[in-house]
Amino acid sequence: MIRIASYNMRKAIGTDRRRNPERVLEVLHELDADVIALQEADRRFGARAAVITPHLLDEHSDWKAVDFGVRAGSMGWHGNAFLVRKSSQVVDCEVIHLPALEPRGAIVTEVRLAKGGVWRCVGMHLDLSGLWRRKQAAAILSHVAASSEQLPTVMMGDLNEWTRAGGCLRDFGRDFVFAETGPSYHATRPIGRLDRIMVSSDVKVMDCGVHSSAAARKASDHLPIWADVEAA
Numbered sequence: 001m002i003r004i005a006s007y008n009m010r011k012a013i014g015t016d017r018r019r020n021p022e023r024v025l026e027v028l029h030e031l032d033a034d035v036i037a038l039q040e041a042d043r044r045f046g047a048r049a050a051v052i053t054p055h056l057l058d059e060h061s062d063w064k065a066v067d068f069g070v071r072a073g074s075m076g077w078h079g080n081a082f083l084v085r086k087s088s089q090v091v092d093c094e095v096i097h098l099p100a101l102e103p104r105g106a107i108v109t110e111v112r113l114a115k116g117g118v119w120r121c122v123g124m125h126l127d128l129s130g131l132w133r134r135k136q137a138a139a140i141l142s143h144v145a146a147s148s149e150q151l152p153t154v155m156m157g158d159l160n161e162w163t164r165a166g167g168c169l170r171d172f173g174r175d176f177v178f179a180e181t182g183p184s185y186h187a188t189r190p191i192g193r194l195d196r197i198m199v200s201s202d203v204k205v206m207d208c209g210v211h212s213s214a215a216a217r218k219a220s221d222h223l224p225i226w227a228d229v230e231a232a
Contacts, residue, residue: 001116001206001228001229001230002034002035002113002115002116002119002228002229002230003031003032003033003034003035003226003227003228003229004033004034004035004036004037004121004154004156004197004226004227004229005028005031005033005035005036005037005156005211005224005225005226005227006036006037006038006039006123006156006157006158006195006196006197006224006225006226007024007028007031007036007037007038007039007195007220007222007224007225008038008039008040008125008157008158008194008195008220008221008222009024009038009039009040009041009051009219009220009222010040010220010221010222011040011041011042011043011044011051011079012024012051012052012219012220013220014218014219014220015187015188015217015218015220015221019051020219021051021052021053021056022056022060023218023219024051024052024219024220025052025056025060025061026215026219027211027213027215027219027220027224028061028063028083028224029061030211030213030215030216031211031224031226033226034084034085034088034113034115034116035082035083035084035085035111035113035119035121035154036063036082036083036084037080037081037082037121037123037124037156037157038075038076038079038080038081038082038083038123039079039080039123039124039125039157039158040079040125041075041076041079041080041081042074042075042079042081044079048071048073048074049073049074050073050074050075050081051075052075057083062085062086063083063084063085063086064083064085064086065081065082065083066081066082066083066084066090066093066107066109066111067090067093068093068095068107070095076107076123077095077105077106077107078103078104078105078125079125080105080106080107080123080124080125080157081123082107082109082111082123084109084111084113085113085114087113087114088111088112088113088114089111089112090109090110090111091109091110091111091112091118092109092110093107093108093109093110094107094108094109095107095108096108096122096124096139096140096143097139098135098136098139098140099132099136099139100132100136101129101132102127104125104126104127104132104136105125106123106124106125106136106139106140106143106157107122107123107124108120108121108122108123108143108144109121110151116230116231117152117231118151119152119153119154119231120147120151120152120153120154121153121154121155121156122140122144122153122154122155122156122157123155123156123157124136124140124155124156124157124158124159125157125158125160126157126158126159126160126161126168128160130161130167130168133159133160133161133167133168134167134168134171136168137171137172138171140155141171141175145175150202152199152200152202152203152229152231152232153176153199153200153203154197154198154199154200154203154227154229155172155176155197155198155199156195156197156198156225157195157196158194158195158222159172159194159195159196160194161193161194161196162192162194169196172196172198175200175201176198176199176200176201177198177199177200177203177205178196178197178198179196179197179198179205179208179225179227179229180208181193181196181197181208181209181226181227182209182210182225183210184210184222184223184224184225185221185222185223186221186222187212187216187217187218187219187220187221187222187223188217188221190210190212190223194222195222195223195224195225196225197225197226197227199227199229201232202231202232203229203230203231203232204229204230204231204232205227205228205229206227206228206230207227207228208225208226208227208228209225210223210224210225210226211223211224211225211226
């Protein structure tokens with residue numbers, strides 16, 4: 001069994017409007033997940049530098065960032081990033097170009113974990129527009145379906161979907177099962193299930209939830225979500 005997590009870290013700007021990457025890292029330590037999908041992991045302007053610096057990861061964590069090789073200094077692609085255990089092996093990784101009016105993207109990595117075999121993981125941060133979200137969901141599903149090797153697959157991120165079962169949730173739900181993690185937005189009073197974890201039919205969700213510690217309620221406007229999963 002492995003633990004996966006998804007966290008819109010809002011560029012490390014907390015509910016107190018202060019940027020504090022160390023506070024985000026504290027929340028990640030509390031989660032203690034094997035694979036973490038991050039959204040808004042890079043600064044928005046300029047060089048789009050990673051908010052959690054390589055030094056912080058190297059010296060103060062058990063994770064490494066998956067290197068997509070797209071932009072020097074960034075952690076991922078359009079703010080999407082993956083952290084995996086330092087003991088794991090990144091077998092493959094690539095970006096998924098999404099149709100969008102504003103910059104949006106998704107990422108996929110195949111990672112061999114020390115205790116769980118090889119997993120395919122997809123991270124995403126979808127559009128505010130319902131029409132574009134559905135187009136982006138179709139692009140992601142098409143990309144995953146075209147993979148030559150079948151692997152246990154988890155998809156996670158901030159879907160920006162407020163509806164309970166419509167829109168892109170219906171599209172993803174045809175091939176994937178949602179973990180019932182619960183509301184994660186806004187961190188101070190969570191009512192929206194904007195953040196989601198989805199698994200392929202050969203993956204079983206053993207447990208899942210929203211991480212709502214005191215640190216998490218301050219570190220970002222989203223709470224992180226997690227799931228303990230195992231390959232069937």
